[in-house]
Amino acid sequence: GNSVTQMEGPVTLSEEAFLTINCTYTATGYPSLFWYVQYPGEGLQLLLKATKADDKGSNKGFEATYRKETTSFHLEKGSVQVSDSAVYFCALSLNRDDKIIFGKGTRLHILP
Amino acid sequence: DAGVTQSPTHLIKTRGQQVTLRCSPKSGHDTVSWYQQALGQGPQFIFQYYEEEERQRGNFPDRFSGHQFPNYSSELNVNALLLGDSALYLCASSSTYGGETQYFGPGTRLLVL
Numbered sequence: 001g002n003s004v005t006q007m008e009g010p011v012t013l014s015e016e017a018f019l020t021i022n023c024t025y026t027a028t029g030y031p032s033l034f035w036y037v038q039y040p041g042e043g044l045q046l047l048l049k050a051t052k053a054d055d056k057g058s059n060k061g062f063e064a065t066y067r068k069e070t071t072s073f074h075l076e077k078g079s080v081q082v083s084d085s086a087v088y089f090c091a092l093s094l095n096r097d098d099k100i101i102f103g104k105g106t107r108l109h110i111l112p
Numbered sequence: 113d114a115g116v117t118q119s120p121t122h123l124i125k126t127r128g129q130q131v132t133l134r135c136s137p138k139s140g141h142d143t144v145s146w147y148q149q150a151l152g153q154g155p156q157f158i159f160q161y162y163e164e165e166e167r168q169r170g171n172f173p174d175r176f177s178g179h180q181f182p183n184y185s186s187e188l189n190v191n192a193l194l195l196g197d198s199a200l201y202l203c204a205s206s207s208t209y210g211g212e213t214q215y216f217g218p219g220t221r222l223l224v225l
Contacts, residue, residue, distance in 0.1 A: 004154075036216075043116075043202055044155070044216040089154050099145065099168055100204075100214060102154030 002027045006090045006103035013080055014111050021075040021106050023064075023090035031092040033057075033066055033073040034100065038087045047075075047088070085110045114139065116205050116217035124223045125193050133188040133220045137205030143167075144186040145214060146178060149200040161186050162208065190222075198224045 007022040025031065035047040035057070048057030053068035062077045073090060090103040117136045125131050137144050143162045147155035157170035161180035175191045184205075190197055200221050204214040 043218040044204075046213060046215070049213065091154075099157035099160065099170060100147075100155075101157070104154045105152075 004103035009107040012109045016079045019077040034091040036089040118217040135186045135203030141205035143206045145204045147202040
């Protein structure tokens, strides 16, 4: 079936460190890929997305590249801030308007 | 422009009771999806409504039902509540003609005692 696997957390980094959160997927067909972020006590916010192979999604200094050959969509940021502390979800959708399939989430703690 | 809104924000019920959660989609959106997020887990798709009909359904029992109104707002009903129904319930809206991005509301946190 279709699924998303992401690295387990929590991930703890110091401010200004480089961030990578790994995400791989299994899908029939050609999914769109997403990263959502959930700040404490809040709902989900779309962070970035990519709809086809080799696309790079980017937002707020975060980037992720759709790698079809490795079925991956790793999230990266060059210099994290305390305000980036949140839970990050990798997700996929097979068709427009289709349900979104989420990974289990990775909790990120950034220390000042 | 108001985003997706949900009510109530928190709810406490006891086993066996019934609950109704409400969602108003983002302006211009006609499709509403509901997700259940258990503590420490990713959201799980419950069902999706479009044109007042259930268009897709995830792997949830019939105790979970929904409705969409002509103004595109939606309700999620859960009957015969179980302790395991305790979760954050998220509503997401999207536009059938505007692309695939779903916008999420802040959620309703349900505690079943």
